[in-house]
Amino acid sequence: MIHVPKVAVLTGFGINCDHETAAVFGMAGAEVERIHVNHLVSGERNLEEFHIMAVPGGFSFGDHLGSGRLLGNRMRFQLREQLTSFVAAGKPIIGICNGFQVLVKTGLLPGNEIPDFEQTASLTLNNSGRYENRWVSLEFNADSHCIWTKGLERMEVPVRHGEGKFVVPDSKILDSMDSDGQLVCRYIDPSSKPGEGMTDETLPFPICPNGSMRNIAGICDPTGLIFGLMPHPEAIYAQWLHPHFRRTKITSVERPTSPFSHIIDDDTEMVEASRTARDRESERVEWEGAGMAIFHNAVSYVREHL
Amino acid sequence: MVDVRGELIKRSLFNDHDIRINEVRSILGFLVKADLPAKSIKDVVDVLFADPIIEIGTCNDEILNDTAIFPTRPDAVISIGFKPGVTDNPGTAAVDGLKILHPDIDEHSAVSTTVTYTFHGLDESVDIEWLAEQLHNPLIERAEAMDTRDIATSFPKLDFPEAPPNEFTIPSIIDLEVSDAELEDISESGILALNLEEMKAIQTHYRDPEIQAARTARGISASAPTDVELECLAQTWSEHCKHKIFSARITHVDRETGEESEIDSLFKTHIMKPTEEMQEEVDWLLSIFHDNSGVIAWNDEWSLCMKVETHNSPSALDPYGGAMTGIVGVNRDILGTGLGARPIANTDIFCFGPPDWQGDLPANLFPPSRVLSGVHAGIRVGGNESGIPTVNGAIVFDDRYIGKPLVYAGTIGIMPRQLPDGRLTHIKTPAEGDMVYMVGGRVGADGIHGATFSSLELTEESPSSAVQIGDPITQKKMLDMILEARDAGLITCITDNGAGGLSSSIGEMAEYTNGCEIDLSKVPLKQSGLSSWEILVSESQERMTVAVKGDDQITFEEMAALHEVEATVVGRFTSNGEFHVKHGEMTVASLPLEFLHDGVPQLRLESEWKAPENEAFIPPGEVDHSEILLELLSRPNIASKETLVRQYDHEVIAQTVVKPFVGKHCDGPGDAGVLAPIHGNTQGFVVSCGLSPRYSDIDAGAMAAAAVDEAVRNAICSGVDPEKMAGCDNYCWPDPIVSDKTPDGKFKLAQLVRANRELERACRGYRVPCISGKDSMKNDYGKGKDKISIPPTLLFSLIGDHPDVRSSITSDFIATGHQLYLLGESKEELGANEVAYMLVETGRADGIGGEVPRLVDIEANLGMYTSLSDAIHSGLISSAHDCSEGGISVALIEMCIGGRQGVSVDIENTGDASIWAKLFGESLARIIVAVAPENIEEFELKTQNHRCTKIGTTTESNNLVISSGNETLVDVDIDIALKAWKSTFCGGEF
The missing domain is CATH 3.90.650.10 (PurM-like C-terminal domain)
Structure with missing residues (x-):
């Protein structure tokens, strides 16, 4: 059994959220490496060294020629074999925001049992025509077999995108994705009853921030191992990042200086090494943000299945 | 499927020019210069240029006549492309993409991008050439417009933009014996x-x-x-x-x-010397004045640095490119600090002409609304694509910024204090x-x-x-x-x-x-x-x-x-x-x-101060103060800029604790940005700013002091540690050197002298060393009587330590029954206040003159701020907000909007001043706080030595009610106020 899964967090070419994505996997108990795409392309490193791959958010190649397309092409043409083996080995992949766009443009999402690298859906300009950063409510499909979202019901998370409208050429495709449990999470009206938020009718802006078909925020492949979503769960790794945390904040008297036991961070190794790990599990849980559940799920999955 | 690009053009033509068009569609064009096998061209289009799900890709310029794609014939077709030599980012990216598909293509391969709009149902009165002008900036772009109402539709021809070859010339010798x-x-x-x-x-x-x-x-x-x-x-x-x-x-x-x-150097006398003297008293000023940005020790492991730049002239010529190079340029100042720092937060402060300007414009100037949208887009793209959150900013409007917009772009960076090889990173x-x-x-x-x-x-x-x-x-x-x-x-x-x-x-x-x-x-x-x-x-x-x-x-x-x-x-x-x-x-x-x-050689300049004469501001007698408040809320200087700000990514890097908009529906104003940059750690820092350029109409010295106080107030409200704050001064001035074109140079220089003296006094008083700064001294347009000079403008930006971001608070009221206090007092200082300008511009008052808000007893203010900071970190304060433009009444309604929570307030004991001054006056050093009932006793104990007045409570109603004794002055429904506040910039979009 693998106790500490190894995670490859891709970097380079305008990927921006690699540091925080690495940090949250670290907090979830994984060993993380931010790895430049070209290290994999050159063959100097190989995806097979890892158990989980994350394509973080950002603006790879400036979103020029369509978000995710140029990085998607690099992956389609330069990492095809490594990705095929990675998927065949049953290892989880997540794409967040621009990472989701990349996975869709490479054809890994919605995808087939065996990847054919053909694009069958797209993420395009929001109906508002604007890039926006705002918080949304998501509801998760209890019938989905997506390993990343097991046990999740609802979550408040930020979206930060200009091209987040999920579209397919024919809504029948969505019917079949739905019956396969591939429609993992959707934007919902937070005032709806738990379990009843998801609807096929497009909800108004800003509840559905981009005009996605059926309010789709995130989907998985038929195996449930590859997951992509536009919102940023890593951005709510701690409760103090929630816009309302102070309106409902925990008033514990004792405040540890650092409530997380595992801290992986930017910049030099030296600083990392000099920082003592502070193991205070109860406080960590108390201050942990809702988004962490997604990363815990993947780490648990690897521990149990690989 | 919706053509969003086309829709945006359609929408802006309607909003800006009242032109209705049935439909606008867009075609992205790629002019490719590369040696590709003919049979692979279609493949390149499908794999690289066109999205197979949402777009139609073709190499055939008869596309406009394809009735399957264009069932209705366009009335006009306009293509826009870059001029030769202008940076074409999508073009560069396309070459990169081409090389992935065809690694062997030669290195001179190039792609130039264009966008073509087709207009369907265009009114005949619209001149096509005029339409093309609205869609491009001739300084950097070219457009080809075709009226296709009468003739067969063909595609406008834009050739590949070939730059003429540069001619290398041997360096010439310049004879100076002349x-x-x-x-x-x-x-x-x-x-x-x-x-x-x-x-x-x-x-x-x-x-x-x-x-x-x-x-x-x-x-x-x-x-x-x-x-x-x-x-x-x-x-x-x-x-x-x-x-x-x-x-x-x-x-x-x-x-x-x-x-x-x-004065032997304003910089050495008023900026460098005070900071160097403060450096002797603290141990956290690591590097000041000699590097690309100033560096402070934030904790034992990390240091922070900050720099703010202006990019005014480039933004006047090309608002988009000028602003974008401004923000990515200041990012490089951070990267170039010490041995290299990581940029982690941006601030953006703009000064523009009025967004609804209908008057004449001097030659070569863009309308303020176009400057605003261009600058905003440049800052948005520059910050968002770089993955650096925009966490703080402001937009100020005044007629005189038509001549020269001010675009301040700032960045905060972080670096480990030591590298693995033992070197100190800031050296x-x-x-x-x-x-x-x-x-x-x-x-x-x-x-x-x-x-x-x-x-x-x-x-x-x-x-x-x-x-x-x-x-x-x-x-x-x-x-x-x-x-x-x-x-x-x-x-x-x-x-x-x-x-x-x-x-x-x-x-x-x-x-x-x-x-x-x-x-x-x-x-x-x-x-x-x-x-x-x-x-x-x-x-x-x-x-x-x-x-x-x-x-x-x-x-x-x-x-x-x-x-x-x-x-x-x-x-x-x-x-x-x-x-x-x-x-x-x-x-x-x-x-x-x-x-x-x-x-x-050192310049020798003359400065002469004589206070400018302004007709006194006398507020009208019988008015409805509720109406005045609603009017103030929709003033561009006060109105919500949420629509603009939301388009900046303010949360990338997962560190932004207090975001630009706060409260129940995330639409109340935040006072300052609070960030926790080390993932998992709760120590943070605060970013704030202050500027009040119109106070210069009375005294540029007061303008400078007000900027510092505002930045400090904002930071205090968000929980900064008052013992570790550092500032950044950015002066934007009209030319202060006497010459034929600047006959009033001595006065403008005297304004600069006064501003520097007050900056020094405020910084020393608040113990805020200036660690970095910049000046831009030629912000004028034109000559003679048509000359437009900006009001002397000092932007003061501040970063400070935040001991624990979990104790940060925001401006929104959070519950019923909380007691409200005013820290500080209102004085009769309505001169150059927003309310004075509003009433003068609408013909209800004759002048803006009078006493301008002054920074008087800094030591007392600092004591009050320190006590408030202590109360915040002790968990005693539930909301805090500073009073600035529009005074107490605007501050209160903003707190109500943030919390969707009513309040009832009595301002009778808030100072020795008129009702106007107490309601709308902008006296400095005032903060409104809300305190939960269980914390009242301890709070009052902590603030007993300061001017702290109980003014009211949060209520169950949906109204802001302000009275003075028995007289009700203001009674405003929060939803109505919200509408007024959002109508100016967010109107019609929600």
């Missing part, structure tokens, strides 16, 4: 922006026999400069780089007090023999003369070569690579290439080892044929200059290759005191560093 008039002519015709005294200083230099002998030995013209040298001196000595006005010796006369005094360590690399983008004809040009006033003839568009992705790749190289210990010195290009960056770095030698023939160029001086001074973007030890070159270059970043050795450090520039084997410049950096 008359004074000719010297001035050399400066003016060459856009050198050097005055006669400076030209004569250069002339004198070349007469020195020792210099002549050394030059003869170097094999360069002995007694006259080359054009390379003259350009290099002009860049280095420009107002932009040398801050000659702030360094000038000033004779200051005050006609009111009779004071006559001499550069170059040595003789280190190799000098140029890293990142290439040098082109774009951006020549930016520094000298920004030191001149804007005229109709302003050069278009001063305009550039940024390329955030090239810069992001470079940033990733450089920080990796820093951590690997490969960098000994680094600085950015901004104003003045290589001449400034290498020239500055050369001071560390006392010399350097560079070879311009090694510099990678965007287009061949550039002359030596052009390569040396071009300000082409996305470049850093980095020094690396000889032993580390291979590792450094491998790292660059991995990141697909170009890194080229262009020189090396020496110690012979010379800035030696070669082009191949030929020496084209040989300048003693001492002369280059210290040879500029």
Whole structure:
């Protein structure tokens, strides 16, 4: 059994959220490496060294020629074999925001049992025509077999995108994705009853921030191992990042200086090494943000299945 | 499927010009210059250019006649493309994509992008050429418009934008043994922006026999400069780089007090000296004044740095490109601090003409609304694509900014205090023999003369070569690579290439080892044929200059290759005191560093203060104060800018605790940004700003003090540690030197003197050292009676430590029954207040004059702020918000909006002032706080020694009710207030 899964967090070419994505996997108990795409392309490193791959958010190649397309092409043409083996080995992949766009443009999402690298859906300009950063409510499909979202019901998370409208050429495709449990999470009206938020009718802006078909925020492949979503769960790794945390904040008297036991961070190794790990599990849980559940799920999955 | 690009054009034509069009559609075009096999072209279109799900890709220009795609015939077709030589980021990305599909295509392959709009159902009255003008900026773009109402539809032809070949010219020798008039002519015709005294200083230099002998030995013209040298001196000595006005010796006369005094450098006297004295009292000021940004120790492991730049002239010419290069440029200042810092937060403050301006515009100026949307887009793209959150900012409006918009772009950076090899990160360590690399983008004809040009006033003839568009992705790749190289210990010195290009960056770095030698023939160029001086001074973007030890070159270059970043050795450090520039084997410049950096003569300027006369502001008698409040809320200076701000990513890096908009529905105003940059750690820092340019209409000194107080107030409200705050001063001034075109120069300089004195007093009083700053001194447009000068504007930005972000609070009310207090007091200071301008502009008052808000007892304020900070960190405060434009009533309604929570307030005991002053006056040092019932006792104990007045409670109603004793003054429904507040910028969009 693998106790500490190894995670490859891709970097380079305008990927921006690699540091925080690495940090949250670290907090979830994984060993993380931010790895430049070209290290994999050159063959100097190989995806097979890892158990989980994350394509973080950002603006790879400036979103020029369509978000995710140029990085998607690099992956389609330069990492095809490594990705095929990675998927065949049953290892989880997540794409967040621009990472989701990349996975869709490479054809890994919605995808087939065996990847054919053909694009069958797209993420395009929001109906508002604007890039926006705002918080949304998501509801998760209890019938989905997506390993990343097991046990999740609802979550408040930020979206930060200009091209987040999920579209397919024919809504029948969505019917079949739905019956396969591939429609993992959707934007919902937070005032709806738990379990009843998801609807096929497009909800108004800003509840559905981009005009996605059926309010789709995130989907998985038929195996449930590859997951992509536009919102940023890593951005709510701690409760103090929630816009309302102070309106409902925990008033514990004792405040540890650092409530997380595992801290992986930017910049030099030296600083990392000099920082003592502070193991205070109860406080960590108390201050942990809702988004962490997604990363815990993947780490648990690897521990149990690989 | 919706054509969103087309919809946006349709929407903006309706909003801005009241033109209704049935449908606008968009076609993205790619002009490809590459040797591709014919059979693979379709494949390239499908795999690279067109999205198979949402777009139709074709190589056939008959597309417009395809009725399956265009069932209705367009009435007009307009294609827009870049002019030759202008940065085309999607084009560059497309070449990159092409190389993935066809790795063998030759290196001269190029792609130029265009966008074509088709207009369906266009009214006949709309002139097509006019329409095309609205859609492009002729300085950087070209448009081809076709009226297709009567003729068969064909595609507008835009050829590939081929830049004419540059002609390399051998450096010329400039004879300076000429008359004074000719010297001035050399400066003016060459856009050198050097005055006669400076030209004569250069002339004198070349007469020195020792210099002549050394030059003869170097094999360069002995007694006259080359054009390379003259350009290099002009860049280095420009107002932009040398801050000659702030360094000038000033004779200051005050006609009111009779004071006559001499000031030897405003900068040294009022900014440097106070900061250096404060440096002796604290241990956290690590690096000030001599690097690209100021550095403070944040904790034992990390330091923070901050820099704010202005990009006013470029933004006036091309709002989009000017603003974008502003923000990505200041990011490089951070990257170039110490041995390299990581930019982690941006701030953006703009000053524009009124967004609804309907009046005439002088030649060459864009309408304020277009400047606003262009600047906003540039900042948005520059910040978002770089992955740096925009966490704080402001937008201020005044008629006079029509002549010159102000675009302040700031960045905060973080770096480990020590590198793995033990070096302190804030100290550069170059040595003789280190190799000098140029890293990142290439040098082109774009951006020549930016520094000298920004030191001149804007005229109709302003050069278009001063305009550039940024390329955030090239810069992001470079940033990733450089920080990796820093951590690997490969960098000994680094600085950015901004104003003045290589001449400034290498020239500055050369001071560390006392010399350097560079070879311009090694510099990678965007287009061949550039002359030596052009390569040396071009300000082409996305470049850093980095020094690396000889032993580390291979590792450094491998790292660059991995990141697909170009890194080229262009020189090396020496110690012979010379800035030696070669082009191949030929020496084209040989300048003693001492002369280059210290040879500029000190300016001597005169300053004379006499208070300006303004008609007194007398508020009207019988009015409905509720109506006044609603009117104030919709004023551009006060109204919500949420629609604009939401388009900035403010949460990337997962560290932003207090976001720009706060409260129940995330639409109340935040006072300051609070960030926790180390993932998992709760120590944070606060970013805030202050500016009140209109106070300069009465006294620029009061304007400066108000800016500092506002920045401090905002930070205090968010939980800053008052003992660790650092500031950044950015002066934007109209030309303060007396001349034919500036007859009132002495007054404008006196305004600068007063502002500096008040800045010093406020900074010393609040113990906020200025760690960085910048000035922009020529913010005028035009000449004579048509001249427009900006109001003297000081932006004060602040960063400070936040001990635990979990105790940060925001402005929104959070519950019913909380007690409200006013810290500080209202005074009769309505002069130059927003309410005065509003009533004057709408004909209900005659003047804005009177007492302007003054910063009086700083020591008492600081004591009050410190007690409040203590109360916040003790968990006693549930909401806090500072009072600024529109005074207490606007502050209160903003708190109500944030919490969707009513309040009832009595302002009778809030100060010895009129009802107008208590309701809408902008007296400084006032903060409103809400305290939960269980915390009242402890809160009152903590604030007992300060001016703290109980003013009311939060209620269950949905109204803001303000009374004075028994008289109800204001009763406003929060939903109505919300509508007024959001109508100006967010109207019609929600």
